[in-house]
Amino acid sequence: MVAFCSPKSRNMVNAIKGLFISCDVPMAQFIVNLNASMPASDKFILHMLDPTHMFVQPHVAEMIRGKISEFRDQNSYEKPT
């Protein structure tokens, strides 16, 4: 959190650093579900903006990509060599 002025000032605007995510509805649901399955301290969604956009913690990009990859692999079958 970055505060531009003291709390007393009426001109306070808050700025929050994070990741802006755009995706399709099913992927958004996947990410929401992933967030819900986390313990409280690890939840990462800061704002659910609409069904296809969200604002999340800045450090979770790789984790989300990893989970998506894992999910995709679970839905794949590779014939043994």
Place this chain on the structure above:
Amino acid sequence: MPQVMVVARNFMDMVAALPAAKLDMLYDSAFICEAVLRSLPPLAKKYALQMLYVSAPVAAAAMEEWVLDEYAAKHRVAIDRLLQLRVFVEVRDRRKEVSYKMNQKFQGNMQKYLVDGGSLPREPIPSSVTARLPTLAELESFALEQWECFLLQLINSSQVERGTSFSSSMMRTFQRGLLSSRDGEAPRLTENGFQFLLMETNAQLWYIMREYISSAEERGVDPTELISFLLELSFHTLGEAYSLNTLTDVQRNAIRDLAELGLVKLQQGRKDSWFIPTKLATNLSASLSDSSSNKEGFVVVETNFRMYAYSTSRLHCEILRLFSRVEYQLPNLIVGSITKESLYGAFENGITAEQIISFLQQNAHPRVADKIPAVPENVTDQIRLWETDRNRVDMTLSHLYEDFPSKDMFDQCCDYARDHGCLLWEDAKKMRLIVRVEFHSEMREFLRRLR
């Protein structure tokens, strides 16, 4: 290490990039003048020939009248090329008007060439000395084997397998952009390395040559001398033997490196040693005019995603393995299938769907090459779809702004961010907006001014 762009580029672009003094030095050789003339676009060729016996500068305005108005763009391209290569030199007179004059060295050499006729860079060794030389077919086979061996070394290096050892200067050329080597780790292909393997042979050759020349100064070699020799090499006759004694030390070292690539074959006689240019070397001049050699394709892709490669080449098998699942490897046939899983492996290595599709199309077997399309549309479409599936989630590092004191202030901030192309999201009801992370300091400054 600087990132190396894997771009198939004309050798002449490299020549054009030389400083003026070195370029002028290059034009001491009539062969290089001829090679440069051959490489020019058609209109530039015409201008060069037209100016061959004109020693005075010709005004740029006068030259513009040589073409119809609708060809002004081509005229501009031609002139630019001639200036880049310093075939033409810009001259400004007292009234500061631009004129073009032909490079005196270039002009002199080409005039002599026209009057006296061409000659070979060096005479071949008589057949009484060399006895039996390889046939053209043997030479082509050698060149292909050597080149493939070189490329297999690239793949083997990343698979920690044993392969043929190459000289350090060649491996260094590879390592510059295609292999990454961290301390204690085996070298592995970079994204550029994977992309390189899918490039067409001539493009690969030029990439290697360009890296070889670029790294010359690190080896204490003058790049100009290398460029000069490579251009000369393309004027040697395919299959003829040329003595190593006629070469300078730099040229002799270059010849040994080129032999490893399959551009020349080295042979030893009782007293003499000689080199024999292969098709790869003489193709250097073909590439100079941007026409690539037409190699026969070997891949058939079916609508059921099965792939048949009619090839005896182990290299082809390894390349196909980059993006497909190889099921059978028979003596002259490779059977595989294009699967989602195999493609994902390729995508993770930085190979794109377009590169894979392009490779399959360029290497289509003659039986299917003339079909439209050569690779079934359901296959190419699916490859693209699988790639986009990988990019369903778009993430952008950003800042979210909220708790605006007034609607007016919020609107001004939105407009400011939008005008700079950094607005990612806005919600007028809740008065929230999201901007790209790099825009944060400017936004903060803007807010400060609004207060």
